[in-house]
Amino acid sequence: MLLSVALQALQGNTCFAQARICATPAAFTLADAMSRPTCIRELNLRGQGLEQLPPSVAQLPRLRQLYVHENHLRHLPEEVTRLDSLRVLFANKNGLLDLPPTLGNLHRLQQLQVDQNLLAELPPSIGGVDSLRFLLVGHNNLASLPEELGKLGQLEHLDGSYNQLLYLPASLGQLHALRYMYLNDNKLQRVPDGLGKLARLQELNLSNNQLEALPTSLGGCQELRVLILSGNQLRALPKSLGQLRNLEMLIANDNQLTELPRTLGRLKHLKTVIVMRNAFTPEARRRAEAALPGTKFYFQ
Numbered sequence: 001m002l003l004s005v006a007l008q009a010l011q012g013n014t015c016f017a018q019a020r021i022c023a024t025p026a027a028f029t030l031a032d033a034m035s036r037p038t039c040i041r042e043l044n045l046r047g048q049g050l051e052q053l054p055p056s057v058a059q060l061p062r063l064r065q066l067y068v069h070e071n072h073l074r075h076l077p078e079e080v081t082r083l084d085s086l087r088v089l090f091a092n093k094n095g096l097l098d099l100p101p102t103l104g105n106l107h108r109l110q111q112l113q114v115d116q117n118l119l120a121e122l123p124p125s126i127g128g129v130d131s132l133r134f135l136l137v138g139h140n141n142l143a144s145l146p147e148e149l150g151k152l153g154q155l156e157h158l159d160g161s162y163n164q165l166l167y168l169p170a171s172l173g174q175l176h177a178l179r180y181m182y183l184n185d186n187k188l189q190r191v192p193d194g195l196g197k198l199a200r201l202q203e204l205n206l207s208n209n210q211l212e213a214l215p216t217s218l219g220g221c222q223e224l225r226v227l228i229l230s231g232n233q234l235r236a237l238p239k240s241l242g243q244l245r246n247l248e249m250l251i252a253n254d255n256q257l258t259e260l261p262r263t264l265g266r267l268k269h270l271k272t273v274i275v276m277r278n279a280f281t282p283e284a285r286r287r288a289e290a291a292l293p294g295t296k297f298y299f300q
Contacts (some may be wrong), residue, residue, distance in 0.1 A: 025062075033060055046070050046090075055079040069093050069113070081105040092116050092136065104128025115139050115159065127151035138162050138182070150174035161185050161205070173197035184208050184228065196220030207231045207251070219243035230254050242266045253277055259284035265291035274298040 026042040027033035033040045034056060042065040043057070050071040057066070058079035065088040066080070073094040080089075081102040088111045096117035104125030111134040119140040126132075127148030134157045142163040150171025157180045165186035173194020180203045188209040196217025201224055208231035219240025227244070229237075230253040237252070242263025249272045250264075257278040264270065273288070276298055280288075285299050 030054060030057065038062060053077055058082040061085065076100055078102055084108065099123055101125060107131060122146055124148045145169050147171045153177060168192055170194055191215060193217045199223065214238050216240045222246065237261050239263045260288045262291060270295050272296050276300055
């Protein structure tokens with residue numbers, strides 16, 4: 001008798017029943033998600049062989065995390081950009097040819113991972129994703145980044161490595177929150193002067209490009225700790241590197257350097273300098289080691 005009463009009470013308590021349904025706000029199939037659309041906050045469709053993502057995904061109003069990486073997607077439906085609550089979108093390791101032109105509608109998106117696809121460009125509307133903190137677009141076919149990128153005032157991590165980048169937008173210097181920037185393995189011949197405005201930048205990788213010189217403004221990156229310049233055509237490094245008071249590691253292998261700036265002697269935190277396969281004279285090596293006796297040098 002007591003059991004019967006308890007069951008009747010449970011059936012009549014709509015709120016409690018709803019709480020039971022929403023106890024696990026995650027789904028691993030779209031069918032499961034659509035069976036309780038107001039509950040789902042995470043949808044993980046990783047590695048399910050998907051060739052299309054149904055537009056019905058837009059019917060998940062509370063969705064915060066969408067994982068569709070490691071599939072066979074060529075496009076994302078524009079309906080994805082109606083997910084007002086979305087914070088995280090992983091769509092890497094697909095065959096994406098483009099991103100929705102209305103991407104900028106995702107004002108709450110904080111992490112966008114679309115690396116290892118076939119993207120030739122990013123939509124200009126990306127500047128509207130003004131909560132974005134992590135942008136990973138490496139291993140694509142990007143020849144440029146849109147000027148609108150400079151509107152991403154909260155961006156902390158930018159990975160555009162392994163693309164076909166020929167130049168960088170002048171607006172790059174407006175990314176004042178940026179801490180990590182990886183632009184290695186592209187075709188860059190120069191970087192904008194605005195680079196020196198990135199006062200919070202801690203790691204910068206420009207290796208394996210076609211750089212012949214660096215802007216003097218680079219000395220403005222006062223928080224820089226790691227600077228990687230290997231595999232370029234640099235014949236000299238700017239004296240302004242001596243202003244990088246927090247620099248701990250400098251890597252510039254495979255360039256055409258004949259000496260290091262004497263201003264590096266000011267850098268009390270510099271622990272490691274790796275400059276193999278350059279054109280240093282024995283005198284230039286001795287001078288560098290004498291200026292920084294506490295620094296480990298690798299010339300060969």
